[in-house]
Amino acid sequence: xxxVSAAKKAYDTIRGDIIEGRYAPGDRITxxxxxxxxxxxxxxxxxxxHRLEAEGLIRFVPNQGAFVSSWGEDEAEETFExxxxxxxxxxxxxxxxxxxNDLAILRQLAEQQLRVAEKRPxxxxxxxxxxxxxxxxxxxxxxxxxxxxxxxxxLANAPLVFQTFREYSPQAxxxxxxxxxxLVTALEQRNAGWASGVMRAHIYAARSVFREAHETDGVERxxxxx
Amino acid sequence: xxxVSAAKKAYDTIRGDIIEGRYAPGDRITxxxxxxxxxxxxxxxxxxxHRLEAEGLIRFVPNQGAFVSSWGEDEAEETFExxxxxxxxxxxxxxxxxxxNDLAILRQLAEQQLRVAEKRPxxxxxxxxxxxxxxxxxxxxxxxxxxxxxxxxxLANAPLVFQTFREYSPQAxxxxxxxxxxLVTALEQRNAGWASGVMRAHIYAARSVFREAHETDGVERxxxxx
DNA sequence: GAAGCCCTAATTGTATACAATTTGCCAAAC
DNA sequence: GTTTGGCAAATTGTATACAATTAGGGCTTC
Numbered sequence: 001x002x003x004v005s006a007a008k009k010a011y012d013t014i015r016g017d018i019i020e021g022r023y024a025p026g027d028r029i030t031x032x033x034x035x036x037x038x039x040x041x042x043x044x045x046x047x048x049x050h051r052l053e054a055e056g057l058i059r060f061v062p063n064q065g066a067f068v069s070s071w072g073e074d075e076a077e078e079t080f081e082x083x084x085x086x087x088x089x090x091x092x093x094x095x096x097x098x099x100x101n102d103l104a105i106l107r108q109l110a111e112q113q114l115r116v117a118e119k120r121p122x123x124x125x126x127x128x129x130x131x132x133x134x135x136x137x138x139x140x141x142x143x144x145x146x147x148x149x150x151x152x153x154x155l156a157n158a159p160l161v162f163q164t165f166r167e168y169s170p171q172a173x174x175x176x177x178x179x180x181x182x183l184v185t186a187l188e189q190r191n192a193g194w195a196s197g198v199m200r201a202h203i204y205a206a207r208s209v210f211r212e213a214h215e216t217d218g219v220e221r222x223x224x225x226x
Numbered sequence: 227x228x229x230v231s232a233a234k235k236a237y238d239t240i241r242g243d244i245i246e247g248r249y250a251p252g253d254r255i256t257x258x259x260x261x262x263x264x265x266x267x268x269x270x271x272x273x274x275x276h277r278l279e280a281e282g283l284i285r286f287v288p289n290q291g292a293f294v295s296s297w298g299e300d301e302a303e304e305t306f307e308x309x310x311x312x313x314x315x316x317x318x319x320x321x322x323x324x325x326x327n328d329l330a331i332l333r334q335l336a337e338q339q340l341r342v343a344e345k346r347p348x349x350x351x352x353x354x355x356x357x358x359x360x361x362x363x364x365x366x367x368x369x370x371x372x373x374x375x376x377x378x379x380x381l382a383n384a385p386l387v388f389q390t391f392r393e394y395s396p397q398a399x400x401x402x403x404x405x406x407x408x409l410v411t412a413l414e415q416r417n418a419g420w421a422s423g424v425m426r427a428h429i430y431a432a433r434s435v436f437r438e439a440h441e442t443d444g445v446e447r448x449x450x451x452x
Numbered sequence: 453g454a455a456g457c458c459c460t461a462a463t464t465g466t467a468t469a470c471a472a473t474t475t476g477c478c479a480a481a482c
Numbered sequence: 483g484t485t486t487g488g489c490a491a492a493t494t495g496t497a498t499a500c501a502a503t504t505a506g507g508g509c510t511t512c
Binding site: 146147154 | 281
């Protein structure tokens with residue numbers, strides 16, 4: 001287990017460099033450079049680049065290579081809209097397809113998240129981000145749809161947008177957790193419409209927080225803290 | 227232009243072999259075999275396989291290779307639902323973002339499709355399939371969303387499902403063309419709700435035709451004609 | 453005779469070498 | 483002085499060679 005594949009190493013390197021801002025939008029990514037940075041050959045680098053293209057983080061121009069996609073306000077809006085539509089469908093499928101085990105996992109995650117949101121222990125933001133991610137992951141699993149999984153994978157930028165918990169007020173954090181709990185209740189009752197509605201509210205609420213956080217200081221955010 | 231890239235040759239070969247049924251669902255695809263068939267090396271074959279994975283046609287098991295995905299009734303239903311949700315959003319974005327040129331192209335395609343559907347000249351099914359594809363493509367372009375494009379690309383199986391025009395009755399063919407025309411009208415008036423509604427109807431109508439065609443003879447379809 | 457282990461063959465994963473295409477620069481001609 | 487042609491460096495695209503992992507079979511052992 002000590003030896004991760006070279007392809008994953010390349011993928012993590014490039015993705016990290018893009019997310020941390022070491023590559024600016026529009027920049028060209030040369031394969032040799034990444035290969036040197038990640039200490040692998042060009043072959044797994046190419047694999048990683050193509051995967052990142054499928055996830056929308058970069059785009060390919062034939063015989064010219066990879067360029068990191070540009071990102072603006074509109075793209076963030078689109079991400080929220082797309083997630084809303086796809087995750088609502090995930091919730092609907094879940095209401096029909098999930099089993100008791102799925103529900104137990106989801107309820108446990110949601111309750112844990114609410115406790116952390118209420119008590120706010122040290123490092124609670126990271127805990128909540130993790131629990132939130134695992135909840136949506138578990139929901140996607142319980143929806144039993146590979147197509148939905150691959151479609152949502154193309155919104156890989158979403159982590160950027162979704163883990164905006166740093167911007168959340170205490171009330172917003174609790175509301176988010178309560179959304180999850182209500183969603184589980186709806187699923188337990190096999191009520192697809194209810195589940196879908198809660199999910200829709202959940203994501204639009206997140207968008208609202210995101211908007212507020214980015215309309216005042218929206219112009220700059222180049223803290224490259226350690 | 228005579229020399230298509232080896233990667234595309236590999237991609238077309240594999241995709242063709244899957245769609246035409248030369249690979250059965252669950253079959254393992256070995257790289258060397260494809261490389262021999264397509265007369266290219268293994269490198270572009272791997273690229274093609276990974277792309278097909280992103281499109282959901284195959285799945286990868288580490289150190290074991292590629293297996294073609296299995297497909298059932300449920301997956302077809304999911305494809306229609308996902309397309310409905312994503313293409314409705316495309317229509318909504320279009321209503322806001324498209325320009326006069328986009329509208330002219332869309333209207334021309336839709337009118338052409340209606341004429342072909344009404345007159346039914348020789349080879350009209352292929353013509354309609356092509357026009358339909360180009361219409362949805364043009365709509366996607368006019369929506370100006372790369373995210374939406376990549377998300378819809380994961381439903382690449384959809385061609386299988388979408389070009390079911392062989393099953394369409396003359397009335398259904400006309401209805402489909404009229405949907406397109408109405409959609410253009412809605413877009414010209416910048417009415418996102420209307421456009422979205424028409425698109426929704428359009429895709430659910432297609433699903434209905436698909437269901438009817440597959441409930442009677444739905445059990446078998448192993449024509450491997452030349 | 454059955455179970456477990458090792459060994460071999462096949463296949464994937466990675467590295468490197470080679471071919472083809474693009475881009476920018478420099479020189480030469482008008 | 484501007485433009486055009488082509489040359490050269492760099493980079494992508496492809497092929498092949500090598501390493502590592504896995505699957506299956508036959509052997510040994512209990």
